[in-house]
Amino acid sequence: MEKVIIVFAFMLFAARSGWCETATPPLVVDFYNGLCSDIDVEATVGSVIASLYEQDPTIAAALLRLQFHDCFVRGCDASILIDGHDTEKTSPSNRMVRGFDVIEAAKSSLEAICPGVVSCADIIIMATRDAVSLAGGERYTVQTGRRDGTVSVAADVKTPAASISVTDSIKVFGDKGLTPTDMVYLLGAHTIGVARCSTFEDRLYNFSNTGEPDPTMDPTLRATLIDSCPRDITTDEDTVDLDQDPSSSSIVDSSYFKQILLNRGILQIDQELALDQWTQPIVNAIVQRSDFATRFGEAMVKLGAVEVLTGEQGQVRQFCNRIIEQQK
Structure with a gap:
């Protein structure tokens, strides 16, 4: 090098x-x-x-x-x-x-x-x-x-996997110095973007190996998703919007939280945020407030400060995909 x-x-x-x-x-x-x-x-x-x-x-x-x-x-x-x-x-x-x-x-x-x-x-x-x-x-x-x-x-x-429990997710985020409230706001990043069908296929067809769909999913949503995500998917090409409000799926706003309160969450962790005793009050508060954008930004700043290298630590790469070989 x-x-x-x-x-x-x-x-x-x-x-x-x-x-x-x-x-x-x-x-x-x-x-x-x-x-x-x-x-x-x-x-x-x-x-x-x-x-x-x-x-x-x-x-x-x-x-x-x-x-x-x-x-x-x-x-x-x-x-x-x-x-x-x-x-x-x-x-x-x-x-x-x-x-x-x-x-x-x-x-x-x-x-x-x-x-x-x-x-x-x-x-x-x-x-x-x-x-x-x-x-x-x-x-x-x-x-x-x-x-x-x-x-x-x-x-x-x-x-963390899409099927992680809220309790385990709180621990994972906590290990990084982030609070449960930070976690909920950061998962609000799902207000935009898509999920591969393979990451939630079990919720449609065989939730927790029961042979049945996830009972917490809105039946109308499931019927729609089945058309987009046929059973036993083998590719990563099939995707759906994480925010199931078509008018808001590409906009950073609080719509995602409104959708999960309607049992229209795509990933298991998304839906469980609206059902868990620890995070449901946070989700409700976000929907009722009007400052999601501000608080989301604050959570992103906290995420960006996780275990950073500063001062004489690390290096400044000339190309981001290559580590600089130090001169001796």
């Missing part, structure tokens, strides 16, 4: 903010101000995402999933982007994750005007925020200053 000298943005940040060299700085808003001359890093990323979103609006859901899958393995360090044998990208759980080319496009634009400064980990966070905004959500303020990880192992990927 070609050896590249890494430009460490941390030293500039330390001088600017007064951090001592031994301290680990936190994430901050506008971390890149002044580090790329007069270039607006966030606006540069935003311009790339806006152009790509215009061509393919589904990148919003793709980037939400990409950020989630990255942050839940070794933290938000862009380790999911790394190519190679047995990396996170090769895990079966990440087989349908996409958006890697979107992050690489934003990285290429930044490298052309400000090389070696902006991390891929930060680009994921900024790009996802911009895509959410373009999809009708609120443009929340992100914190930056992450570094890119240098470890990516497929065996580390343990992304």
Whole structure:
């Protein structure tokens, strides 16, 4: 692998903010101000995402999933982007994750005007925020200053399954420092995007090996889904919208929560949010309130702060799919 000298943005940040060299700085808003001359890093990323979103609006859901899958393995360090044998990208759980080319496009634009400064980990966070905004959500303020990880192992990927119980899901999110309320809002990302039929086929035909459909699913919805998802599906091409309100399935809003209260959730974990004693009150509150967009953004910011690398940790990759070999 070609050896590249890494430009460490941390030293500039330390001088600017007064951090001592031994301290680990936190994430901050506008971390890149002044580090790329007069270039607006966030606006540069935003311009790339806006152009790509215009061509393919589904990148919003793709980037939400990409950020989630990255942050839940070794933290938000862009380790999911790394190519190679047995990396996170090769895990079966990440087989349908996409958006890697979107992050690489934003990285290429930044490298052309400000090389070696902006991390891929930060680009994921900024790009996802911009895509959410373009999809009708609120443009929340992100914190930056992450570094890119240098470890990516497929065996580390343990992304929660669609059939996970609410209790187990609360524990998984809790292990990342996220509350049950954070969890419910973050699962609200299912307000856009699709689910493969194979991920919920059992709910249609053989729930919990009973030979019967899931009794919690609205019968009218089931009848519709059977047309889209025939039994014993063998491909990943058949999909349905996660938000079953056709007028809202591509918009970041609270419609998903209204649907699950009507027993029209697609994934098992989605429906159980509206039925479980711990999460049902949260779902009800979201539907009754009018600030989903704001609170969703706050939850995304918390997700983006999970186990991050900052300061002299990690590196800033020149290409997001390759780890930089350190000079010795």
